[in-house]
Amino acid sequence: RSLASPLENVSPGSFPLVRPRRVRQANWSRRLVAETRLSVDDLIWPIFVVEGENQRVPVASMPGVERLSVDLAVAAAHEATELGIPALALFPYTDPALRRDDAREAFNPDNLVCKATRAIREANLNIGIVLDVALDPYTSHGHDGLLIEGRIANDETLEALVKQAMVQAEAGADILAPSDMMDGRVGAIRRALEAGGYRDTMIMSYAAKYASAFYGPFRDAVGSSSTLKGDKRTYQMDAANTDEALREAALDLAEGADMIMVKPGMPYLDILQRISQDLRAPTYAYQVSGEYAMLMAAIQNGWLDGDRVVVESLLAFKRAGASGILTYFAPRVARELRDRATG
Numbered sequence: 001r002s003l004a005s006p007l008e009n010v011s012p013g014s015f016p017l018v019r020p021r022r023v024r025q026a027n028w029s030r031r032l033v034a035e036t037r038l039s040v041d042d043l044i045w046p047i048f049v050v051e052g053e054n055q056r057v058p059v060a061s062m063p064g065v066e067r068l069s070v071d072l073a074v075a076a077a078h079e080a081t082e083l084g085i086p087a088l089a090l091f092p093y094t095d096p097a098l099r100r101d102d103a104r105e106a107f108n109p110d111n112l113v114c115k116a117t118r119a120i121r122e123a124n125l126n127i128g129i130v131l132d133v134a135l136d137p138y139t140s141h142g143h144d145g146l147l148i149e150g151r152i153a154n155d156e157t158l159e160a161l162v163k164q165a166m167v168q169a170e171a172g173a174d175i176l177a178p179s180d181m182m183d184g185r186v187g188a189i190r191r192a193l194e195a196g197g198y199r200d201t202m203i204m205s206y207a208a209k210y211a212s213a214f215y216g217p218f219r220d221a222v223g224s225s226s227t228l229k230g231d232k233r234t235y236q237m238d239a240a241n242t243d244e245a246l247r248e249a250a251l252d253l254a255e256g257a258d259m260i261m262v263k264p265g266m267p268y269l270d271i272l273q274r275i276s277q278d279l280r281a282p283t284y285a286y287q288v289s290g291e292y293a294m295l296m297a298a299i300q301n302g303w304l305d306g307d308r309v310v311v312e313s314l315l316a317f318k319r320a321g322a323s324g325i326l327t328y329f330a331p332r333v334a335r336e337l338r339d340r341a342t343g
């Protein structure tokens with residue numbers, strides 16, 4: 001005899017005894033049985049920073065997203081704090097004249113993200129600052145690493161990344177987020193932080209970062225799409241792979257990462273679920289620029305209901321096991337969640 005089916009009592013043609021719809025009938029009962037929740041505490045807001053004062057430069061492929069000068073980035077940090085968003089991720093639009101083959105602006109202690117970090121720190125807010133460790137906003141060729149004899153040179157890049165990480169820690173970044181996908185970067189950065197007295201600086205590694213077409217609008221925002229020569233497939237992961245993502249994430253944790261990230265987000269929920277279940281470490285998802293652009297295009301056309309679809313897209317990350325989500329929708333969602341809570 002086979003095992004009893006849970007539906008055995010439901011006799012066709014008669015009335016069902018088991019009615020899954022009972023608990024769905026009211027807002028209060030739906031809330032009571034909800035298995036996952038989305039809260040403002042889950043959000044990290046990525047912001048693009050540009051030189052100047054009182055500057056807002058729209059990013060064409062990301063409607064509603066602007067590059068902000070440092071003073072306005074500080075204002076955004078105040079806004080985020082008031083909304084209860086726990087952390088910001090800052091990305092620089094680097095002046096093209098400062099982009100070099102050796103990415104030297106990445107380790108200038110007065111570069112744009114370091115200035116923005118210090119300015120936000122001075123405001124003394126209850127908010128974390130995440131900085132990307134990768135060379136792409138600083139290289140003349142738009143790659144995340146140093147290009148030597150036509151190849152992205154792993155170990156030479158590590159030296160540059162360590163220098164970059166140290167100026168960022170010095171500027172006051174709370175979380176360093178290596179997004180370059182070089183081998184051994186987390187260990188190299190962690191060792192340098194320990195030796196340099198930055199024992200409390202957290203590392204959120206972009207552990208499973210795929211070579212994805214969904215990053216296009218981001219590269220517009222940081223100004224690397226026109227400079228990028230070739231693609232990033234010799235260092236970012238192949239979309240065909242899952243086991244490899246687990247090995248990458250396990251390695252980064254062993255090398256001293258405190259948190260790991262999966263990127264892109266929605267098309268990679270399977271990866272997020274496997275990593276969060278197998279490794280039981282704080283795991284984040286990045287709802288990347290292309291996902292934002294897709295949703296915004298449909299929302300602006302009136303094809304999708306913005307408030308509902310955005311919250312639903314983020315709840316999907318929670319269901320898959322995310323501890324939190326980097327999303328350009330962070331302030332919009334924080335407001336939406338607050339409005340729902342107050343009726």
Ligand code: PBG
Pocket residue numbers: 132134136144179180214215216217218219232287288289290
């Ligand atoms: C840089 C970096 C990228 C993103 C975050 N950090 C782009 C890339 O790797 O080409 C993408 C974020 C997004 O698309 O929103 N290494």
